[in-house]
Amino acid sequence: MNRTFNFNAGPAALPETVLLEAQKDLLNYQGTGMSVMELSHRSKEYEEIHNGASKKLRKLMNISDDYEVLFLQGGASLQFSMVPMNLLTEDTVGYYVLTGVWSEKALEEAKKLGNTAVLSSSKDENYRRIPSLDLNQIAENAAYLHITSNNTIFGTQWNSFPEQLKVPLIADMSSDILSAPININQFDMVYAGAQKNLGPSGVTVVIMKNHLFERSENSLPTMLNYETHRKNNSLFNTPPTFSIYLLKLVLDWVEDQGGIEGLAEKNDKKARLLYHVIDESSGFYKGHAHLDSRSKMNVTFTLPTEEMTKDFLNQAKEDGFVGLDGHRSVGGCRASIYNAVPLEHVAKLAEFMEQFKRGY
Template identity: 70%
Template sequence: MNRALNFNAGPAALPEWVLEEAKKTWMDFNHTGMSVMELSHRSKTYDDVHNEAITRLRNLLSIPDNYEVLLLQGGASLQFTMIPMNILTEGKVGAYVLTGSWSQKALKEAEKLGETTVLASSKDSNYTFIPEFDKNTIPENAAYVHITSNNTIYGTEWQDFPEGLTVPLVADMSSDILSRPLNVEQFDLIYAGAQKNLGPSGVTVVIIKKDLLERSSDNLPTMLNYNTHAKSNSLFNTPPTLGIYLLSLVLKWAENVGGVEAIAKINQQKAQLLYDVIDGSDGFYKGHAEKDSRSKMNVTFTLPTDELSKDFLNQAKEAGFVGLNGHRSVGGCRASIYNAVSLENVSQLAEFMKKFQQQVK
């Protein structure tokens, strides 16, 4: 079977090894006579799967013991609400850095629940860069500072994270978690939808400092209280068992290929291949992001005309490339090169881009 050259922005490519491993156990997991998705979430067999996923994530990201690892549902979009609901307490302000559509949506939800402020924004430039902000502008009564580490639509990414803050730092890492080394202790809360680098859609990872849990009021709706999930090891209700099993397999694959540092080196090579084509095209391909803000996960670019962009995408589709259309809100082209996208596939895309330019000339 020919596998697609998958550059989808999410749900995204999964490692082939993961799919093959899941296939082996599809009808009979660990001699139970059942698939993982048929197991009781209260069974010892599933409990091992659940805890293995959490342990692997802790090991790969070196998550300290004073952080809880939660496996939730609802995607990052639900976290836009849960974060202010749990930690934006009365008299406090939620401080946001706007770098794209997802940070805007996070802010919009917080505004419904409490007072907010925008520390910095690159909206006026159509989010072509990651803006800097002065730590001295953070309000004294700030509950947290919220950032989005990678912006899938615009192709920008924080190269370095804020340091020395006196308030909790919260980060949406849905599209670049596990793609590069990370000092978890810089953050008080990290959240990520799984469907880019961690597994299939349906699982959301939340890494939260234990002392931050103290802010969650007992009056919150049960399922929207972080303490509910922390106290029950994310087993208060039926979790997405198949998704968590596949998450565990993705994490095992990451271990097998050498961990986050090895993955980061390959990601750097992949991104460099495409940015070299863009930079060497004499303006035929124009990157959306400024060079010092470029994402290693989502390479966004346009061609000289909409007609050429359409022709490029049509020919790419015929050649077997999938998911290269830019987001509907900005147009153009986008190559999402998450961890599971191979260096070989990215190299093929780079060659296709070169040939297409030569063909037009």
């Protein structure tokens, strides 16, 4: 069966070996006579999957016992609400750095629940770069500083993170988690929807320092309280078992690729291929992001006219490239080159871009 060249922004490409493994287990997981989707979430077989996923993530990211790993639902969008619900206490302020649509949405939800402030923003430049920060502007009553590490719509990414903060640092890493090594100890909380680098949609990973759980009040709705999920090993209610199973397979695959370091090397090569075509096109392709803020996960660019863009996307689709349309709020084109997108597919896209330019 022919596989397409999948550059979708999310749900995104999954490793082919992971899909084949899941296909093999689909009807009969390890001799149980049941699919993973049919296993009880209280069964020994599922418990091994659940705990195995947590253990493997801890190993890959060097997560210490100072943190809890939670498997939740609702995507990053629910975390936009859960973070301030649990952590934005009375008389404190949640600080946000605006770098795109998703950081805006996170701020909008926090405003409904408490006091907020924008520490920095690049909105006036149509989010072409990661803005500089003046950490001295953070007041003593700050509850946390929230950032979005990679911005899928605008194609920008943080190359380094704030250090020596006196307040908890929280990051939405939905679109670049596991793509390059990070020092998890810089963060008090990291969360990520799985559907870009971790697995399929349906599960959200939350990595959270133990001290933050102390802020979760008993008055919160049970399912919106982080403490509920910590106490119950993310098994208070039925979890998205099949999504967590696939997450575990993806984490095994990451390990087989040489871990996060191995993937980072491949991701660098993929990004360089596309940005080289853009930079050497004499303006035919124009990247949206500033050079120092370019994303290695989402390469965004425009062509000289809308008609040429439409022609580019139509020809690309005919040649088997899927998901290259830019987000409706930005337009142009976007190639999402997450961990599971093979280097060979990115090379094919770079070749197509060069051929298309020559045709004009």
